[in-house]
Amino acid sequence: MNILIFGPNGSGKGTQGAIIKEKFNLPHIESGAIFRKNIGEGTELGKKAKEYIDRGDLVPDDITIPMILNRLKEDDCKNGWILDGFPRNKVQAETLAKALKDEGINLDYVIEIVLPRDVAKLRITGRRLCVNDPNHPNHIAFDAIKPVEKDGKLVCRVCGGDLKTRADDQDDAAIDKRHDIYYDDKTGTMAAVNYFKQLDGPKVISVDGRPSIKEVTEAIMKELK
Ligand code: AMP
Numbered sequence: 001m002n003i004l005i006f007g008p009n010g011s012g013k014g015t016q017g018a019i020i021k022e023k024f025n026l027p028h029i030e031s032g033a034i035f036r037k038n039i040g041e042g043t044e045l046g047k048k049a050k051e052y053i054d055r056g057d058l059v060p061d062d063i064t065i066p067m068i069l070n071r072l073k074e075d076d077c078k079n080g081w082i083l084d085g086f087p088r089n090k091v092q093a094e095t096l097a098k099a100l101k102d103e104g105i106n107l108d109y110v111i112e113i114v115l116p117r118d119v120a121k122l123r124i125t126g127r128r129l130c131v132n133d134p135n136h137p138n139h140i141a142f143d144a145i146k147p148v149e150k151d152g153k154l155v156c157r158v159c160g161g162d163l164k165t166r167a168d169d170q171d172d173a174a175i176d177k178r179h180d181i182y183y184d185d186k187t188g189t190m191a192a193v194n195y196f197k198q199l200d201g202p203k204v205i206s207v208d209g210r211p212s213i214k215e216v217t218e219a220i221m222k223e224l225k
Contacts, residue, residue: 009120024080027081030134088188107196140154
C-alpha cells in the first residue's frame with residue numbers, strides 16, 4: 001500500500017503518519033525527519049539543507065527530489081510506504097507522479113488533513129521534539145501526548161528522552177513562511193494536493209484535523225482498506 005499524507009505544519013500529520021505506519025507496518029518516510037537526521041549527523045546534505053530549514057524555506061528541489069526518490073528505492077519500500085512532507089510543491093508532485101508511473105508503482109491513497117491556518121499555528125508553538133526519535137510526538141497543549149515530568153523537567157512521554165523545540169517551530173516568521181507555502185494553491189503544497197486530487201487512480205481521503213487524535217485516526221482508518 002502506497003500512501004501520501006498531507007496536512008499543514010501543526011495538523012497532526014506526523015502523528016497520524018506514525019499510527020498508520022504501525023497499523024500497516026509500512027516505512028514512514030518523512031522528508032523533514034530525514035533532513036533533521038542529516039543535520040544532526042553533520043552530513044553534506046544536512047549542511048546544505050540547514051539554512052533553508054532554519055528560515056522556513058523549502059530546501060531546493062534539486063536536493064530534495066533525488067533524496068526522496070532514492071529513499072523510495074530502498075528495500076524496505078518494496079511492499080509499500082507512507083510518504084510524509086513530500087511532495088511539498090507542484091513541481092515535486094509532478095516529478096513524483098512521473099517517477100512512480102515510470103517505475104510502474106501505483107499510488108493507492110492520498111490523505112489530506114484539513115485544518116484552518118490559525119488553528120495550525122497555535123498548535124505548533126507547543127510542540128516538543130524528542131532527541132532520541134523524531135517519531136515520538138510530544139505537545140504541551142494536548143493531554144494525550146503531553147510530555148512527562150522527571151526531576152523537575154519535561155521529558156519525552158514515550159522514552160523519557162530529553163526534549164527540544166524545533167528551531168523552525170519557534171520562530172514566528174518561519175511558521176508563517178511554512179504556512180504560506182502549505183496554503184499556496186498556485187505552486188505550493190495545496191497545488192500539490194489538488195494535483196493528486198485530479199489524477200485518476202489514488203483514492204483521496206480528506207479528514208477534518210480539528211477533532212482529537214483518536215477521532216482523526218478513526219476517520220482515516222474508516223477509508224483505508
Ligand atoms: P517538516 O518536518 O515536514 O515540517 O519539515 C521541516 C523542514 O524541512 C521544512 O520547513 C523544509 O525546510 C524542509 N523540507 C521538508 N520537506 C521538504 C520538501 N518536500 N521540500 C523541500 N523542503 C522540505
